[in-house]
Amino acid sequence: xxxxxxxxxxxxxxxxxxxxxxxxxxxxxxxxxxxxxxxxxxxxxxxxxxxxxxxxxxxxxxxxxxxxxxxxxxxxxxxxxxxxxxxxxxxxxxxxxxxxxxxxxxxxxxxxxxxxxxxxxxxxxxxxxxxxxxxxxxxxxxxxxxxxxxxxxxxxxxxxxxxxxxxxxxxxxxxxxxxxxxxxxxxxxxxxxxxxxxxxxxxxxxxxxxxxxxxxxxxxxxxxxxxxxxxxxxxxxxxxxxxxxxxxxxxxxxxxxxxxxxxxxxxxxxxxxxxxxxxxxxxxxxxxxxxxxxxxxxxxxxxxxxxxxxxxxxxxxxxxxxxxxxxx
Amino acid sequence: xxxxxxxxxxxxxxxxxxxxxxxxxxxxxxxxxxxxxxxxxxxxxxxxxxxxxxxxxxxxxxxxxxxxxxxxxxxxxxxxxxxxxxxxxxxxxxxxxxxxxxxxxxxxxxxxxxxxxxxxxxxxxxxxxxxxxxxxxxxxxxxxxxxxxxxxxxxxxxxxxxxxxxxxxxxxxxxxxxxxxxxxxxxxxxxxxxxxxxxxxxxxxxxxxxxxxxxxxxxxxxxxxxxxxxxxxxxxxxxxxxxxxxxxxxxxxxxxx
Ligand SMILES: Cc1cc2nc3c(=O)[nH]c(=O)nc-3n(C[C@H](O)[C@H](O)[C@H](O)COP(=O)(O)OP(=O)(O)OC[C@H]3O[C@@H](n4cnc5c(N)ncnc54)[C@H](O)[C@@H]3O)c2cc1C
Ligand SMILES: Cc1cc2nc3c(=O)[nH]c(=O)nc-3n(C[C@H](O)[C@H](O)[C@H](O)COP(=O)(O)OP(=O)(O)OC[C@H]3O[C@@H](n4cnc5c(N)ncnc54)[C@H](O)[C@@H]3O)c2cc1C
Numbered sequence: 001x002x003x004x005x006x007x008x009x010x011x012x013x014x015x016x017x018x019x020x021x022x023x024x025x026x027x028x029x030x031x032x033x034x035x036x037x038x039x040x041x042x043x044x045x046x047x048x049x050x051x052x053x054x055x056x057x058x059x060x061x062x063x064x065x066x067x068x069x070x071x072x073x074x075x076x077x078x079x080x081x082x083x084x085x086x087x088x089x090x091x092x093x094x095x096x097x098x099x100x101x102x103x104x105x106x107x108x109x110x111x112x113x114x115x116x117x118x119x120x121x122x123x124x125x126x127x128x129x130x131x132x133x134x135x136x137x138x139x140x141x142x143x144x145x146x147x148x149x150x151x152x153x154x155x156x157x158x159x160x161x162x163x164x165x166x167x168x169x170x171x172x173x174x175x176x177x178x179x180x181x182x183x184x185x186x187x188x189x190x191x192x193x194x195x196x197x198x199x200x201x202x203x204x205x206x207x208x209x210x211x212x213x214x215x216x217x218x219x220x221x222x223x224x225x226x227x228x229x230x231x232x233x234x235x236x237x238x239x240x241x242x243x244x245x246x247x248x249x250x251x252x253x254x255x256x257x258x259x260x261x262x263x264x265x266x267x268x269x270x271x272x273x274x275x276x277x278x279x280x281x282x283x284x285x286x287x288x289x290x291x292x293x294x295x296x297x298x299x300x301x302x303x304x305x306x307x308x309x310x311x312x313x314x315x316x317x318x319x320x321x322x323x324x325x326x327x328x
Numbered sequence: 329x330x331x332x333x334x335x336x337x338x339x340x341x342x343x344x345x346x347x348x349x350x351x352x353x354x355x356x357x358x359x360x361x362x363x364x365x366x367x368x369x370x371x372x373x374x375x376x377x378x379x380x381x382x383x384x385x386x387x388x389x390x391x392x393x394x395x396x397x398x399x400x401x402x403x404x405x406x407x408x409x410x411x412x413x414x415x416x417x418x419x420x421x422x423x424x425x426x427x428x429x430x431x432x433x434x435x436x437x438x439x440x441x442x443x444x445x446x447x448x449x450x451x452x453x454x455x456x457x458x459x460x461x462x463x464x465x466x467x468x469x470x471x472x473x474x475x476x477x478x479x480x481x482x483x484x485x486x487x488x489x490x491x492x493x494x495x496x497x498x499x500x501x502x503x504x505x506x507x508x509x510x511x512x513x514x515x516x517x518x519x520x521x522x523x524x525x526x527x528x529x530x531x532x533x534x535x536x537x538x539x540x541x542x543x544x545x546x547x548x549x550x551x552x553x554x555x556x557x558x559x560x561x562x563x564x565x566x567x568x569x570x571x572x573x574x575x576x577x578x579x580x581x582x583x584x585x
Contacts, residue, residue, distance in 0.1 A: 116454060118452040135451075274342055303574055305574060306562060
């Protein structure tokens, strides 16, 4: 069998998460001359996501649809991925470092006694060796890791760090529906309570507007939502804001919340505690709006406005509307 | 119930990180219980108090790890086990750690194993699921609620902010997420009592393991600090002017909007 890399497409409520496309780009960085095989699993018709994986650079797609895959369980997904591995014998496997990827990859690695490099943000080749860079110590340092033997290369990648390829809707490839009898699940998902707001996924957003205790109330967050809508971004928060009940914990960014790497992070009324920085310090451009010029967040910011957020935000919204009007 | 907690010692979250000779410089650093493992210790104690049984805290580390184990005992854990690898091993990875733990758990009949969601230093989140798989136990990661009744666990799992309600029979391994509980502070009597509690010390030999059995599958080839950020630009002038300048910088200089 010729060499191939297996990437795993992750569906969220029927739609592929962006990181799925990024796994294809990552696979190309590992070896651009081998077949890229994508696996898309879920419940229902998977033709459309399979085609999208091909548009984004996959050469062939295996789909596995089963009622027991409608909710993620490590056992259900684990069975399918291991069966595909057994059939196809890929030389590498790449998956997103998401709630699902984090959960299922160590299970597989452990079952098959493999090494696994989690949460990579960059991939390079040095003398034919594939080197993964990953943040450690809450993003305060980085390490470069390699596999010790030349067996299977197994890694997860952090969303928003390795850019997806430009989609090409004229690309074609085989899509094969595979039957897997997904069974003997010991864990039963009884209910899923969605708390995440509709709209742009926080972990995948290119622009994040985050509010802190300085926003002072749940109503105060309305301006942040308006700004996020205007810019096509998502709203996040510090733990301070979540603890004060201005917003749901699903928005928390930081060491114990989500890790985000957007192109633009606007911190509004956030002091910049080390545990908060752990979740956003790798953002490409950071803007801080804070009334305290000594606030720690300014040390991390590319641009800072020292001022009252209740004055700054309305002006900013107005200005961006104006700018939008000029451009279009 | 036989309850076990996996505990890792880590750098204090507030510590500045410096690198020397391709390694994190640990000299003079303060070490703490990995914050997620504190939730695990707290949950273990609460589950024991409700359902009966014992709480055993296990760590793989060096002789200094006794400090974090004593803290867990002072919180209310019953026993502690320190697997000291410092004489036997120079290198390790998540495979190594899980393999040692797997061997430790052979014949132990654990009903519930609690780990942290991630260790905040290397933060792979692999160790819990890896161990569960070796022990042929189901696992649920990032839990925020745990109720045990008649051998069944009702669990709430945080999924990037959404909540899943899951049912699973014991034995099970769970990893703990923020929101599960508020870890208690240690009290003076607790600390005094902890000094007398049993603390078993093991080495690889005691587990019949050789260096080769646990050889790491991955290697770290370098460690470095992120490039120092250039001092940012604090805008000046009237607020209205600052906002105009910001929008212009974001669209023309940084090109992010
Ligand atoms: C183990 C552990 C884990 C943690 N994990 C996280 C985590 O994941 N994420 C996280 O965020 N935190 C986390 N924290 C908490 C963290 O230490 C801080 O307490 C928290 O980030 C503070 O939130 P804040 O910046 O919103 O609040 P504050 O520190 O209170 O800052 C509010 C800011 O708003 C500014 N402000 C007030 N009014 C105005 C105004 N009108 N206009 C402009 N600015 C104004 C103030 O100057 C101040 O800088 C953790 C802590 C611990 C111990
Ligand atoms: C002999 C040896 C040498 C090592 N040498 C190095 C080295 O040179 N450089 C280096 O960076 N790392 C080294 N490590 C550490 C190793 O690479 C990982 O840190 C360790 O496997 C845990 O992985 P993690 O930090 O990703 O934890 P995660 O998988 O993120 O941890 C999740 C949870 O697993 C449990 N857990 C994790 N680690 C332990 C532990 N040690 N004991 C008990 N429970 C635990 C905790 O509950 C924790 O919350 C060594 C480990 C060993 C055993």
